[in-house]
Amino acid sequence: MMKQEEQSLCNSMVFENVYKTHVTTLRNYIYYKSGDIDLAEDIVQDCFIKALENCSKIILKTVKSYLFKVATNTFLNSVKHKKVVLEHQKLSPKVNTVNNENPEFVLEEKEFLNKLQDAISRLSEKQREVFLLNRINKKTFKEIAVLLNISVKAVEKRMSNALRALRKEVEGI
Amino acid sequence: MENQELDTLIIKYISGEISNQELEQLKRMEGFSTYEKILKYSSDFKAPAIKNEVSYANFLKKHKRKSKPVVKLNRSYIISGIAATLLIFFGIFQFLLNTNQKYKTNFGEQLAVILPDSSEVILHASSSLNFNEKNWKTSRIVNLEGEAYFKVKKGSKFKVITNEGKVSVLGTQFTVNEQEDFFEVHCFEGKVMVERNGAEKIVIRGEAIRQIQNGVFEEWSITITKPSWQNFESNFNNTPLHYVFNNIKKVYGVDIIVENVNTEKRFSGSIPNNNLQVAIATVAQAMHLNYEIVNNKKVIFRP
Numbered sequence: 001m002m003k004q005e006e007q008s009l010c011n012s013m014v015f016e017n018v019y020k021t022h023v024t025t026l027r028n029y030i031y032y033k034s035g036d037i038d039l040a041e042d043i044v045q046d047c048f049i050k051a052l053e054n055c056s057k058i059i060l061k062t063v064k065s066y067l068f069k070v071a072t073n074t075f076l077n078s079v080k081h082k083k084v085v086l087e088h089q090k091l092s093p094k095v096n097t098v099n100n101e102n103p104e105f106v107l108e109e110k111e112f113l114n115k116l117q118d119a120i121s122r123l124s125e126k127q128r129e130v131f132l133l134n135r136i137n138k139k140t141f142k143e144i145a146v147l148l149n150i151s152v153k154a155v156e157k158r159m160s161n162a163l164r165a166l167r168k169e170v171e172g173i
Numbered sequence: 174m175e176n177q178e179l180d181t182l183i184i185k186y187i188s189g190e191i192s193n194q195e196l197e198q199l200k201r202m203e204g205f206s207t208y209e210k211i212l213k214y215s216s217d218f219k220a221p222a223i224k225n226e227v228s229y230a231n232f233l234k235k236h237k238r239k240s241k242p243v244v245k246l247n248r249s250y251i252i253s254g255i256a257a258t259l260l261i262f263f264g265i266f267q268f269l270l271n272t273n274q275k276y277k278t279n280f281g282e283q284l285a286v287i288l289p290d291s292s293e294v295i296l297h298a299s300s301s302l303n304f305n306e307k308n309w310k311t312s313r314i315v316n317l318e319g320e321a322y323f324k325v326k327k328g329s330k331f332k333v334i335t336n337e338g339k340v341s342v343l344g345t346q347f348t349v350n351e352q353e354d355f356f357e358v359h360c361f362e363g364k365v366m367v368e369r370n371g372a373e374k375i376v377i378r379g380e381a382i383r384q385i386q387n388g389v390f391e392e393w394s395i396t397i398t399k400p401s402w403q404n405f406e407s408n409f410n411n412t413p414l415h416y417v418f419n420n421i422k423k424v425y426g427v428d429i430i431v432e433n434v435n436t437e438k439r440f441s442g443s444i445p446n447n448n449l450q451v452a453i454a455t456v457a458q459a460m461h462l463n464y465e466i467v468n469n470k471k472v473i474f475r476p
Contacts, residue, residue, distance in 0.1 A: 019232065020225040023229070024225070031221070032220070041223060041228065045228075045236075049232075116215060132220070136215075136220060156184045159187065160183065163211065167204060170207060170210075
């Protein structure tokens with residue numbers, strides 16, 4: 001009895017835990033799609049509100065896919081798209097002062113990062129979300145496949161398409 | 174061909190499923206260096222971050238804001254729902270209580286009652302009348318105990334139901350007087366139908382009818398146009414004495430004790446309803462009886 005109660009999403013402790021576990025990935029996912037961090041946060045919070053309202057109906061094990069599904073649907077309803085702007089550690093001036101590299105290399109690196117950043121923002125939504133979930137959120141292809149409710153093969157396909165597009169952009173071909 | 178191989182190997186490389194041999198092969202491929210650079214640098218990118226704690230706090234605020242009004246509304250709906258239900262029940266209760274109108278007179282009283290269709294009823298002493306106001310439009314039915322005068326407006330069938338019999342009319346003036354085993358109807362205008370013990374009789378204007386116990390209907394004609402008791406007089410036409418005494422009891426609220434008098438003898442005449450002395454004297458003289466009035470409370474008749 002106690003165990004069951006503990007595992008219910010309606011329990012505020014459990015819910016808080018679930019929230020903190022999934023909020024970043026979920027927000028990033030929507031951000032990768034929309035490029036609007038405020039929108040992403042909004043959608044994610046709405047999605048958790050929905051989850052809380054239906055907490056008795058959601059099985060804790062499947063809460064993640066539930067959240068992703070609701071987030072995707074909510075996102076599709078809001079058609080605001082913005083350019084995806086990512087921050088890079090190397091682009092912040094602090095890191096540069098620590099790394100004592102030769103100025104030419106630093107400049108080249110900066111240029112490459114800007115190009116990469118641009119290229120990522122020009123990826124299709126589907127390619128970008130897979131690429132960034134893998135690179136930034138360190139999700140395996142299998143995990144992404146579960147989150148997006150597609151096959152691993154499809155994830156791999158999107159990933160290689162993304163890589164090809166990026167290579168094309170950065171090499172300037 | 175090579176592109177496809179590159180794709181497969183790079184995917185294996187990313188997911189860490191690549192063998193050493195394949196890795197060597199991949200490293201020699203054209204474009205790998207770019208891919209490696211892309212992968213390396215892209216994993217250092219960051220999406221704009223929001224701290225979990227901040228995000229959760231904001232979420233709670235938002236949830237409260239969103240859910241609170243809903244809860245409030247629900248509550249007020251429930252409360253107003255309960256209130257409305259109570260009101261309706263209360264209303265129905267009141268309505269049911271109120272629709273059954275009841276009027277009653279005591280000894281020597283008369284009471285004029287206007288019915289919902291503005292028909293008039295005048296209740297004689299010691300009588301009661303009740304009717305259902307709610308159903309009045311569809312059925313004009315009054316229940317009567319005692320004696321009353323009716324002036325009925327034209328309309329649907331008007332029924333007077335008593336323990337002794339029924340009178341139904343369409344619109345006339347008449348009186349109904351019922352006592353135990355006694356039923357008398359005077360018709361002043363129009364036509365009324367009297368029903369008693371399964372027998373029916375139509376009484377027309379200027380006629381009166383009476384049935385005592387299960388005897389025959391006694392009919393006679395009347396000349397008055399208003400019940401006599403409205404003018405503080407009681408008119409009797411060939412009426413058994415005990416009904417006359419009953420009437421006196423009703424009007425004056427006195428006890429009547431009869432010693433060795435045949436009360437089946439019939440009396441005709443008028444007695445006043447506002448002077449006990451005269452009333453008793455009139456009856457006694459006509460019937461050749463002696464009487465005694467004790468404290469205006471008790472009347473003793475002797476032969």
